[in-house]
Amino acid sequence: MSQVFVPGILQPFIDDVPMKGALAGHEDTTEVKPGVRAFVMDHIADVERVLQRAEEVGLTFSGAKSRFGVREIPLLGFRCGPYGKRVEEGKAQGLQAIGACKTVKEVRRFLGALGVYRDFIPHYEETAAPLYALLRKGVPWAWTADCGAAMEGLKEALMAAPTLKELDYGAGAEQIFLTVDAGPNAAGWVLSQGSGENRRPARFGAKTFNEAQRHTAGQRGSSTRCGRRSERSAGMCWVLTLSSRPIADPL
Structure with a gap:
């Protein structure tokens, strides 16, 4: 299942299996059948493929808990929709x-x-x-x-928590930014995508320093941690900023 459908169609989370629909703003509203738009039909086709594959491998779902064709879903304390999470x-x-x-x-x-x-x-x-x-x-x-x-x-x-938007790694996707800053006791970072007022946060992170790490200069410590984060997406073009100053492009 995972090799065929993840992450293109499915995005499993523990025992929940959200299925992606059309990206917000990319819906093809052409009618392919009376009252049925193209992006809806595409989603129905994805659902059919997943259910067929599940049947082939003996995987079952709870019919009572399943919901199809919705704009928004609750998921373990979150609300997920076209806007993000x-x-x-x-x-x-x-x-x-x-x-x-x-x-x-x-x-x-x-x-x-x-x-x-x-x-x-x-x-x-x-x-x-x-x-x-x-x-x-x-x-x-x-x-x-x-x-x-x-x-x-x-x-x-x-x-006051913002809405987080999953990063888009597709062709023609907007620039991804990793912004990091550090003080004497901790370092913090944020992943975001887009430009100007349209830049959207994807997630925030932070790490407190132990006694040994606190002796390390703030910038040296934060740049070390940046490198560790960026290794997970090797090959992607990032803009890395430290204290709001670009220092590397790409990683």
Whole structure:
């Protein structure tokens, strides 16, 4: 199944199998049958191919849980559609109700619930650092003002989270950017695509430094981490920026 349909048609996520339709703005609205537009017929053909292949290999789906031909789907706390992927409002509101933690277990539970949305939150690890510090072995429990500020900062960032758009690697796709910055305690990055006001974030990331890494100069540390990220897409043309200055093109 994967060699034939992934990632062109299917994009599996754990036990969910979203099936792609026409790209937003690329729908062919020509009618190929009365009341049936070309892009809808193309999608129906894809669905038929996938179901036929599933039958051949003995794969089954839940009919009650399957939905076809929809513009938007809920997916494990996200809403996915032609616009991209965004945080489901109900999930974000639920996290707002969590108060100050009283135990390490409560901190771990909060970070676990929030962690699935870390791609949406700029500087996630740096903001959450006071909370992660409480999880270290041998650290005495103390819910400080910094811990409270970190929790509230993460909640606010989640409510203001942008819509993320998957990167387009196809022919004629817009330029992809990897933008990185680093401070004394952490480095952050964002993948985006497009130009000017139309540049769309695809995901955010961050990493806090350990004691040894904190002795490394900020720019040297961030550029090292950039290289590790870019290796995953070797052969693609990227623009890499460090502190908003272009330093390499392409990788």
